[in-house]
Structures are given as structure tokens and as C-alpha cells.
Amino acid sequence: MHTIIEPFKIKSVEPIYFTTPQQRQNILQKAFYNPFLIQAKDVMIDLLTDSGTSAMSSEQWAGIMRGDESYAGSESFFRFETAVQNITGMPYIIPTHQGRAAEKIIFSIMGGKGKYVISNTLFDTTRANIEFSGAEAIDLLCAEGKLPSVPAPFKGNLDIEALEQFIMAKGARRIPLVIVTITNNSGGGQPVSMANIRAVKSVCNKHHIPFFIDACRFAENCYFIKTREDGYANKSILEIARELFSCADGCTMSAKKDGLANIGGFLAMRDETLAMQSRNLLIITEGFPTYGGLAGRDLEAIAIGLNEVMEEPYLKYRIRSIEYIGEKLDTAGVPYIKPTGGHAVYLDASAFLPHISPDQYPGQALCGALYVAGGIRGVEIGSVMFGKYREDGSLIPAGMELVRLAIPRRVYTQSHIDYTTEVIINVFSQRENITGYKIIYETPYLRHFTARFESL
Numbered sequence: 001m002h003t004i005i006e007p008f009k010i011k012s013v014e015p016i017y018f019t020t021p022q023q024r025q026n027i028l029q030k031a032f033y034n035p036f037l038i039q040a041k042d043v044m045i046d047l048l049t050d051s052g053t054s055a056m057s058s059e060q061w062a063g064i065m066r067g068d069e070s071y072a073g074s075e076s077f078f079r080f081e082t083a084v085q086n087i088t089g090m091p092y093i094i095p096t097h098q099g100r101a102a103e104k105i106i107f108s109i110m111g112g113k114g115k116y117v118i119s120n121t122l123f124d125t126t127r128a129n130i131e132f133s134g135a136e137a138i139d140l141l142c143a144e145g146k147l148p149s150v151p152a153p154f155k156g157n158l159d160i161e162a163l164e165q166f167i168m169a170k171g172a173r174r175i176p177l178v179i180v181t182i183t184n185n186s187g188g189g190q191p192v193s194m195a196n197i198r199a200v201k202s203v204c205n206k207h208h209i210p211f212f213i214d215a216c217r218f219a220e221n222c223y224f225i226k227t228r229e230d231g232y233a234n235k236s237i238l239e240i241a242r243e244l245f246s247c248a249d250g251c252t253m254s255a256k257k258d259g260l261a262n263i264g265g266f267l268a269m270r271d272e273t274l275a276m277q278s279r280n281l282l283i284i285t286e287g288f289p290t291y292g293g294l295a296g297r298d299l300e301a302i303a304i305g306l307n308e309v310m311e312e313p314y315l316k317y318r319i320r321s322i323e324y325i326g327e328k329l330d331t332a333g334v335p336y337i338k339p340t341g342g343h344a345v346y347l348d349a350s351a352f353l354p355h356i357s358p359d360q361y362p363g364q365a366l367c368g369a370l371y372v373a374g375g376i377r378g379v380e381i382g383s384v385m386f387g388k389y390r391e392d393g394s395l396i397p398a399g400m401e402l403v404r405l406a407i408p409r410r411v412y413t414q415s416h417i418d419y420t421t422e423v424i425i426n427v428f429s430q431r432e433n434i435t436g437y438k439i440i441y442e443t444p445y446l447r448h449f450t451a452r453f454e455s456l
């Protein structure tokens with residue numbers, strides 16, 4: 001087998017500034033040990049997120065010039081609308097400035113006190129928007145999804161039996177929607193199978209509960225369906241995507257992921273009344289329905305990106321380059337969620353740093369160590385992000401303590417990836433020296449963005 005090469009050439013480059021471990025130690029301390037508070041120029045390999053960090057293609061940059069900035073009825077909007085309709089088959093397409101704006105609108109309308117929104121695993125902003133509406137956010141992930149070291153093809157699946165039981169226990173009237181995240185970002189970037197999507201749809205239909213998809217990484221999920229699920233090997237990504245969306249009543253999307261754009265998102269749905277309610281809120285918070293908080297040029301870039309992201313040479317390279325990191329980590333026994341997901345490698349910080357208890361935030365400590373050792377920026381997905389407190393102030397830890405290394409789309413080359421794995425393996429060999437953290441400042445919602453820490 002040949003090496004799978006990056007299916008693109010580089011036309012424009014950005015510098016990486018090199019720093020020493022000593023300099024990074026000082027930078028980290030000044031940033032209160034929170035990677036979100038480090039300046040990007042002080043990061044060498046930035047794996048904080050794959051959101052909005054994609055390299056756009058020359059076609060997309062050409063689209064930026066073509067962008068029609070008319071306030072109402074811009075041509076770029078119609079190209080955007082057609083691109084989204086073509087993939088989702090949904091008639092009502094509402095642009096938003098990013099994914100969470102779509103979430104804010106849908107949960108303001110459908111959420112509220114006394115209700116439960118069920119998911120395989122909600123992403124942090126989705127969960128926050130549900131909780132902000134007064135509703136409760138419920139994750140019902142399949143059993144395999146909770147075992148980091150045990151590989152399975154579709155670890156993002158929703159637990160269908162638990163869904164049935166939950167509906168029985170609480171009553172369908174209190175469940176305004178079920179939303180399945182593809183791929184399951186917070187649960188390891190793991191895909192959801194078509195069979196599972198169909199099963200969720202059928203339970204929802206039976207109980208007359210609307211079924212939505214959080215479609216941020218729909219193309220990566222469809223590629224996993226193509227390569228792992230029986231009956232899809234000969235279907236195109238577009239065909240698989242259409243089948244998948246045909247099961248849903250609506251979707252939210254951040255175009256900063258599989259839109260290959262630097263900003264943008266949308267809400268799509270089949271119900272006209274819901275679309276009208278959504279547009280009313282959109283006008284108050286985002287903008288007129290043909291731009292929704294975006295410039296015409298952004299809509300143009302998204303329309304092009306949504307098609308480029310479904311190209312198979314791209315998806316093959318994308319999924320393979322992340323698998324490749326996993327294989328390198330295996331050679332040194334570094335613990336991570338297996339198999340690797342679609343957009344990221346999730347280091348298992350509890351297994352990596354067994355000497356640090358959850359209330360000393362092993363994921364955050366590992367992030368700090370990777371930054372100092374190699375200028376690599378990852379993000380904690382564990383008790384900093386999802387932890388809660390008991391009444392006595394003690395921590396209710398998250399289900400898993402992870403560090404996500406998200407790979408920006410079309411940005412880093414194989415040597416950047418090789419360097420990254422070398423740094424991780426080096427940190428792993430000296431893991432006993434890493435110490436935990438204590439939180440010294442935090443906010444009530446999405447605390448991980450701004451929290452400050454002290455090294456213990």
C-alpha cells in the first residue's frame with residue numbers, strides 16, 4: 001500500500017513561532033494553566049479545536065470574492081440554501097453565525113422548564129443552551145461508548161433501550177426532541193451507525209417526538225458508515241448523507257467543522273411553523289433570514305465547503321491521518337479512546353495520569369504538560385468541562401477524563417503530526433512528574449473557557 005498523501009498543495013503559508021520549554025512554562029503560568037488563555041502565536045501545533053480552523057480551498061477564496069453582500073435575497077444565500085437542501089433534503093434553511101446560535105434558537109422555542117432533551121452525548125454549547133432554557137439535558141450513550149480502551153465500530157450510538165425506558169418513565173410529552181450528535185464530539189469523535197439513526201427515528205416516530213441531528217461532522221460520520229457498515233461501501237458520501245438526513249425532522253450545524261469554513265452555521269427543518277418561529281428569533285438575535293449573522297461571502301464559502309468536504313480522497317486522507325496518530329501512540333502504550341475518531345485523538349487522562357484524582361483535573365494537567373513539552377495545545381474534555389458540584393461543594397466528576405487533540409482540516413502535514421506523537425510519547429515516559437491543578441476562578445456556564453488554575 002502506498003502512503004496516503006495530503007490531497008492538496010499549499011498555496012499560502014503561515015509561520016509557526018518556536019519557543020523553548022522554559023518560555024512555555026512561563027506563558028502557561030501567566031495563562032493560569034488554561035490553554036484557552038494562551039495567545040495563539042505562543043502555540044506551535046494548535047490542536048485546541050477543529051472548529052473554524054480549516055484551511056479554505058482556492059475555490060472557497062474565489063467564492064469569498066464572489067460573495068453577494070445584499071442585505072436581502074443575496075445570491076450567495078440562494079447558493080448556500082441550495083447546497084444545504086441538496087444534502088439534507090430539508091426545505092427550510094436558516095443561516096446562523098455559528099452552531100450555538102442555531103442551538104439557542106431551537107432550544108428557546110422547544111426547550112423550557114420541566115422538559116428533557118435526550119442525546120447520545122451533547123456537546124458543551126448544546127448542553128448549555130438546553131440548560132439555559134430550563135430543560136434538562138440527558139445523555140444516553142451506548143455501553144461500548146463508555147469503555148475508552150475497547151474498540152467498536154460505532155461507539156457514538158445512542159442506547160435505544162435506555163431511550164425507550166426514559167420515555168416510559170418521564171412521558172413523551174415532556175421530551176420536546178431527541179438530538180443525535182454525529183460524530184459524537186464529546187464522546188470521542190465516534191460515529192453513529194445508520195442502523196442506530198433509523199432505530200432512534202422509529203422510537204421517536206412511535207412517541208411523536210421530533211428527531212434532530214447535530215450535524216457538525218456529518219461527512220466524517222458518513223465516511224465511517226461507508227467503510228464500517230454493511231451495505232454502504234458502494235454508495236457515495238452524498239447518497240449516505242441524504243439517507244441519514246431523511247430520517248430527521250431537523251438539524252443544527254456548525255459550518256466551522258464539516259462546512260470547511262472559518263465561521264457560520266445553520267438550522268434546517270421540515271416543519272414550516274417551527275421555521276417561522278425560528279426566523280422570528282433569528283431576526284432579533286442574528287439578522288435577516290437570508291444572511292443570519294453572516295456576510296454573503298461566508299455563505300458562499302460554506303456552500304462550496306459543504307461539497308468539498310464530501311470528496312472521498314479528502315475524507316480518506318482525513319480519517320487515515322488521525323488513525324495514524326493512534327497507531328504511533330500504540331507503539332508506546334499511550335492510552336487513548338479506541339478506535340480514533342473522525343476529527344481528533346482523545347487521550348485518556350485518567351489512565352495516563354492515574355496518580356491524579358478527578359478533583360485535581362488530570363485532563364487539564366495533561367494539557368499543561370503537552371504545552372510545556374512541545375508547544376502543543378489540546379483541550380480538556382472531562383471534569384473541568386462537565387464537572388458539577390454537590391451541595392457540600394465536592395466535585396461530581398465527568399464520566400471520563402479526556403484530552404482532545406483536534407486536528408484542523410487541511411492545515412498540518414505529516415511531519416507536524418509525527419512531531420506531535422513524539423511529544424506525547426515523551427510526556428508519557430515522564431508522566432509521574434506531572435501534578436494536578438486546583439480551580440481558583442470559574443463561571444457558572446461553560447467554565448472551561450475562562451477558568452483559572454493553580455498548579456498543586
Ligand SMILES: *Cc1c(COP(=O)(O)O)cnc(C)c1O
Pocket residue numbers: 051098099100101123125126181185214216253254255256257264265
Ligand atoms: C462545535 C460544535 C457545536 C457548536 O458550534 P459552534 O459553531 O462552535 O457554535 C455544536 N455541536 C457540536 C457537536 C460541535 O462540535
